[in-house]
Amino acid sequence: MSDDCLFCKIVNREIPSEFLYEDEDYVVFRDINPAAPVHLLLVPKRHIRSINDLESGHESLVGGLFPLAADMAKKEGVNESGYKLLFNVEKGGGQEIFHLHLHLIGGWRKK
Ligand code: 5GP
Ligand code: ZN
Helix, strand or coil: CCCCCHHHHHHCCCCCCCEEEECCCEEEEECCCCCCCEEEEEEECCCCCCHHHCCCCCHHHHHCHHHHHHHHHHHCCCCCCCEEEECCCCHHHCCCCCCCCEEEEECCCCC
């Protein structure tokens, strides 16, 4: 837990948010400013600043984001149409919230 971290506050329900999924390690909620019809944020509850801050012992926590993403894509109905998974890393990589999270983005109209 980091005191001034927005996602820690969301994880701890200090800021009310609708979770699409929660277990002991992760929460999933919709991005407030979606870049596509489906834009989810998959967030480990543990405060890790960014991909740059991974340490040994974090592998299973971070690795677990990928099967969770596949499950969420299915729930959102974008698994077959396809989607993007994205980590922004640090300011130059577009990161604004310095609590590790995976973007799941999809649901564009089929051509
Ligand atoms: P980053 O740029 O750090 O990779 O992604 C942070 C994301 O969090 C952005 O896409 C932004 O729209 C989203 N975001 C920022 N504040 C909130 C919030 O209070 N609630 C939700 N649901 N998303 C937020
Ligand atoms: Zn945090």
